[in-house]
Amino acid sequence: MSEEEIDFFSSSSTVMISSFFIEKRNKVIKNDEVSPVLATEAKNFVINTRQVICQFLYVKFLLYDYIISQDFQEAERKRALSEANQVPEPQRHGKDSSFNNKSTTNNSNNSSSSLFNSISSNAISASNLRPLFVPAILREKFASLAERNTDRNIETCGVLCGKMSNNQFTVTVVVLPKQSGTSDSCLTSHEEELFEVLEKHDVITLGWIHTHPSQSAFLSSVDLHTHFSYQSMLPESIAIVYAPRYQQYQSFSITPPGLAVLGECKQTGFHYHAKEPPLEMVSPHVQMDATLGLTTVDLRL
Template identity: 45%
Template sequence: MESIASRKKALSDDRFPLSFYFRIADQLADQAKVYRDEQRTHDLYTTLSRYCRIAGVLPQHKGYTTYSSREKLRHSKIYQNFILELEMLKHVVGRDLWSQNDNSLSSIPERKVARCCAVGTKSQSFTRVYEEKTGLASVFTVDTATAKDRNINVHIVTQSSPSPSLSFVHSMPYAGHVARLSAADSSLNGTPESRLLQDVHISARLMEDFLELARDNTDKDLETCGILGAFLEKGIFYVTTLIVPKQESASNSCQALNEEEIYAIQNEQSLFPIGWIHTHPSQTCFMSSVDLHTHYSYQVMLPEAFAIVMAPTDPSRNHGIFRLTDLGGMSVLKECEERGFHSHQKPPDGGPLYDHCSNVYINQNLRFEIFDLR
């Protein structure tokens, strides 16, 4: 049986800086706000639980004593509030999901129970219990004006960039249409793994524009990378932002620089780090061992995170959208401490380390913004 000490170690891996885990905590707090506003009680409960599991073990991290006191105090207050909120939610959820053996920060995204959309009797019951026990009568009031402004079919990007010279907005003029991104992703359709994930919508034009921005590097056989940002609404992530950071490139690798610039844009526009995109200028479309380690840091933060590989010279497939398999890839990458290009052991379940995403769709009516910081 796995000991409490070993679970805490798994949740607070010292290979990542403490700031990485605080960013995960911030993302979970943001997700909780969305679920709270939309009255998605079960999703709210699992998100609060995941936050509390992380916050509860952060003091175990070797960098905790020297970390910002202000940040530690801020998250300590959030943690205390979330603990109280979890207690209130138990009256509606009907089961203590927090007590489940969920190693969500090591290999497996939290198991989702059958979703309650929090309408009708369930919603009214929850709201009444919550108000009676907390006195927060308006905490689950949906802002209908905001919901109307942020229409699912057409998301209008209204926030400006830090500098007009660094970005531009591309508007898709097509009629509303949503389609699965690739027939190749059918390998995960209907599996328990794919059903755990919320859907993601992205514009195909965003990928095309990224490839155009990378053309100069591609001609020189140099990789280019970018970061994808999304907002979450009604259980769907909408990719609306591409950030192309300052970077160091080689023919088989790319390293983002000045990460604080990336975080500044994500924070300013309240974006979830839904994934990343990079080119293989002269290689085939696959995920290298370095790519897998890079992606692990995204997927451990957000289970829906995906990696796009653009391979313009691959005659069989010029792009792929991948994620680490939950029971295989995530567990292997969690334990791997090697760096650089290397081989990985076979996953315990005998499956692949990574696979095509089954939850990513083209939405031709999305608008998106590109920040080129190079």
């Protein structure tokens, strides 16, 4: 599906949803006295309509991400052929070091699985992942934003956004959507606000970050399935886990075997996955850069 087809689909769907909403609203206000039943029906309709629009916008955004990813991969293949299969050293931002440095050594929706399976089958291998640069200041800023929840043993999550230039990605914005959490989970809401931020800053999603207030840094089964949707669309997407109690801060990616396993897994909630083959790995393509700035957008306020 091309960008033009997505835009046409978007416009057509928006018109249909809007027309249906107006018709339903007119049906309600034609009554001089709105009965409790009718009022409840109208309220539920508004809620359901918002959810449908949010889901539609999310799918549209994922499709845009997928198109961008495929275009970049095709450009990379052509470049490699033109250079007689000689792969140059990746470009880097000034002074940088490995993201997974010594300071960290203290040790979804299955209805879309057919789409995700077809996309993940095209995921490039770890050795060919394009560099992704993360501002060193992210750890400090996210820890500060999550501090209130961390003190109450509640998880906090955020979305990593950024840009692509010279065949490498850079995280420039971290967005904290409206959310509710527990000691081992975090659920976001009002996703439409996130899309407004992405459009305003002209960025794409590059992954996500969340805390483990009382546990070590790892990806739970729920985390794995959450990140599966990110990485299936953009192979370089990352999941960062910050575990303040153990002073761990780690970036994870799903392994190629993990993508296959998760694509076939139909379970939801916390559940067991075999340890072999490993489903996750420390992201090999991530670099921390102390020279990069970072914009924080806290939609919880």
